[in-house]
């Protein structure tokens with residue numbers, strides 16, 4: 001259905017390329033091992049003394065017709081990722097494929113046709129519109145830049161676009177300052193739609209807007225997607241903005257994707273502790289349901305510096321489940337459940353991936369103090385339940401895991417055995433202990449010696 005509409009649109013803009021039509025679900029964009037390191041230079045000779053690891057090896061796909069939400073705290077590399085996939089920035093490493101074509105290092109000329117197909121909507125509708133240009137000039141600029149003459153002329157097409165985004169076409173000659181924030185963002189959207197793009201990357205499209213206006217703009221994006229068959233990557237710093245419009249959500253932390261899952265799976269059973277923490281911060285608007293999930297997980301400290309990211313799992317310095325392996329070994333992004341990929345040794349709502357590694361790091365113990373008891377108990381319970389469910393199918397884990405902990409575990413630099421008994425931990429099967437369960441159980445005698 002969306003393709004039919006796209007063809008109609010192409011008829012309006014004859015110079016629009018008509019090749020490369022997509023069925024919903026086809027992979028439109030594929031990103032592999034994408035990296036962007038910004039060099040840090042010092043001194044007269046401007047020698048490179050380090051690098052900001054803004055995006056540090058990410059893999060994902062965007063399918064035609066879907067909305068991929070990208071969330072994470074400020075500074076985790078979301079905007080850099082958005083600018084890389086729209087090729088506004090040159091990647092340090094990795095590969096970007098659009099419609100199966102490698103566009104990673106295309107030059108200006110090579111990118112020209114792609115500029116029509118991939119558009120970006122920016123965060124700040126105040127600074128992204130030139131105050132000296134009329135709305136007509138701003139929205140019509142892409143036609144000029146691409147040398148496209150729409151059927152009926154630029155003015156007519158711009159007026160059509162203004163009405164598509166809910167603005168009065170008669171305001172063609174007005175200037176940006178005559179519009180409110182929400183209206184300016186609509187102007188930015190009209191400009192992005194001018195060349196009938198296939199992929200729209202929206203970087204925090206509503207975060208500069210009044211809360212009452214945010215929903216209107218999000219709904220507009222949603223409606224336009226239905227009508228025009230657009231594919232979106234929507235970047236936001238919290239889950240509430242992307243919740244209703246995304247089909248899948250990627251959660252980023254310090255330049256990495258830590259979880260990538262279908263929206264419903266992510267909300268029902270988040271697997272990465274960071275996702276769980278982000279979700280606990282999303283307000284629940286229904287007062288009748290408020291009691292259900294009022295336990296907010298506070299994260300310990302700030303996001304570490306992307307100049308020297310922590311070793312192993314980057315979240316280990318703030319995670320209440322972190323054990324020695326989290327400090328030393330980076331967990332790969334694995335599809336643990338169909339439609340849900342996670343990079344975690346000790347995932348929530350799933351069988352522990354490293355059950356032999358049970359000694360919590362000191363940092364984890366401190367982080368655990370900020371996590372409500374109810375959340376810890378729930379975490380122990382669900383992980384134990386999943387472990388019990390899968391245990392009969394995986395007997396080898398039980399027999400191999402236990403000795404491994406005894407013989408191979410080096411005394412952790414900052415590891416300490418944990419105590420504090422909790423009834424929720426009791427039913428956990430010994431074969432596959434969850435670190436959270438262990439955290440609440442008396443310390444195992446084989447636990448490595450604690451280093452002070």
Ligand SMILES: Nc1ncnc2c1ncn2[C@@H]1O[C@H](COP(=O)(O)OP(=O)(O)OP(=O)(O)O)[C@@H](O)[C@H]1O
Pocket residue numbers: 038052053054072073074075076077078079080081237306
């Ligand atoms: N041009 C640049 N030069 C050097 N460092 C940069 C540059 N652009 C971004 N960074 C750094 O890269 C890291 C990621 O920045 P980015 O803007 O992509 O994060 P973000 O998740 O979008 O955050 P925000 O929501 O605050 O925009 C940050 O530490 C930032 O300071």
